[in-house]
Amino acid sequence: MSTITQVKHDVKDLSLAPIGKQRIEWAGREMPVLRQIQDRFAQEKPLAGIRLVACCHVTTETAHLAIALKNAGADALLIASNPLSTQDDVAASLVVDYGISVFAIKGEDNETYHRHVRTALDHKPNVIIDDGSDVVATLIQERQNQLPDLIGSTEETTTGIVRLKAMLADGVLTFPAMNVNDAETKHFFDNRYGTGQSTLDGVIRATNILLAGKAVVVAGYGWCGKGTAMRARGLGANVIVTEIDPVKAIEAAMDGFRVLPMALAAPLGDLFITVTGNKHVIRKEHFEVMKDGAIVCNSGHFDIEIDLKSLKEMASEVKTVRNFTEEYRLTNGKSVVVLGEGRLVNLAAAEGHPSAVMDMSFANQALACEYLVKNKGKLEPGIHSIPEELDREIARLKLQAMGIAIDSLTAEQIEYINSWTMGT
Structure with a gap:
């Protein structure tokens, strides 16, 4: 040294x-x-x-x-x-x-x-x-x-x-x-391909669950959400997207994903991933209707996308069941599993x-x-x-x-795209 x-x-x-x-x-x-x-x-x-x-x-x-x-x-x-x-x-x-x-x-x-x-x-x-x-x-x-x-x-x-x-x-x-x-x-590459792969990597390392056949709810369809939804579908998941932006919602629908408000997605999801950059995207009213054993995690920057304060208040018991995996036993008898303390799951539970x-x-x-x-x-x-x-x-x-080569414009092509007089 x-x-x-x-x-x-x-x-x-x-x-x-x-x-x-x-x-x-x-x-x-x-x-x-x-x-x-x-x-x-x-x-x-x-x-x-x-x-x-x-x-x-x-x-x-x-x-x-x-x-x-x-x-x-x-x-x-x-x-x-x-x-x-x-x-x-x-x-x-x-x-x-x-x-x-x-x-x-x-x-x-x-x-x-x-x-x-x-x-x-x-x-x-x-x-x-x-x-x-x-x-x-x-x-x-x-x-x-x-x-x-x-x-x-x-x-x-x-x-x-x-x-x-x-x-x-x-x-x-x-x-x-x-x-x-x-x-x-x-953002075309880091946010989409990096976040997409590393988020699912974090989920799998933390839980070892099989994603094929699972209902995965992705909150947010920005570049990070696009990548996460794409990779989840690639692993065989049935992906639901939630959005507040009508343009992004149309894009998600045309990319082949089911688009729902979180209130309707909450009872359906097996795994929830937030990638919005906003606060309390998953809240008390959503936890209340989730399936027993539903898993929630975040891949946005701060640990505020999941309302963990409300979840703790709803829980009669909280215990660590795996590394970076905590089970909240709710007073209604069901449980909600949180990964990485609600922090970036791709870095908390993976690399x-x-x-x-x-x-x-x-x-x-x-x-x-x-x-x-x-x-x-x-x-x-x-x-x-x-x-x-x-x-x-x-x-x-x-x-x-x-090792990838691409084309270059010819002199004729350069002249054409810089001209307004050359038409049909």
Whole structure:
């Protein structure tokens, strides 16, 4: 082990580092785009002298983003964006093997989580990579004096973007924030294929149930909901979608899914998965009519989509029946099973998104940080999209790594699509 006493950290057990390093290296095999960025950053040092805080799920994939940021010359500090998403061996390896400050422990209580957020702000960041906007929100609410030091932030979750839009509407977003979540090489792939696969992976690891033939209710048909519904159907489930958006509801119906209000879906479902980013999507009136043994879980960012407070009040007994699996015995004699304490089931009970899809998401994060620093003082306060040329470059590099070639426009085609006089 390298000397670690000088690297600030709060992790579970540094002796886990060898296992973490091996897993980090394995994940890197599936992340060729970020690896190319790491190599370029090591040569160019675009973030030299920048104090950077990353609030992310501390996984093997995130490790490669942290390594890229360090290669770029950033003074980087990493904290967990969710109390149950940290992989303790990865946190240990980042400290021991890569010299990166990490403050993250799987299962940390809310007090510890919020202490780590404030520790991150003590780092006086110039750039914040946020996952849910907790760090940015705390900065605005508690550390207004640090705002002049902030060049900008990046955000890669739907929930976080919703919060940033609310900050903008309230007039408190006084710096540029990069909307990584809506980059095409992020939400088309990470949200749909990553969330779809990893959510079902978490459910299966926690319960070992057979999904074929089950009635699976997916709450929300955004990109995460699309992916979850698609993968559940692929495993043989009968999928019901609930929605509040009429356009998304039509899309779900035309994609072949049954669309119902939650009140009508609640008595039918064997498994419920929330992916809305909103509060109390499953509530007391829904628990009351569920089948005995119905399983509920969440794959949205925060643990508020399931009204666990009401469920606890309805329960005569709560017991852990498997890892990350709690059975609530209700006073009506039936039971409801909750996975991962209502937190992100794909990270609480599994390992999160596959490396291949996070390769593009974290490439966007790394390039967004570089873009913020390069354009310091030039970007207006508010929410900014990832420049299209960066999005396309990430896609090009990914295709190249996959060994896939595509066509190019001919000179005649370029002339045609840029002309208004050439018709029938």
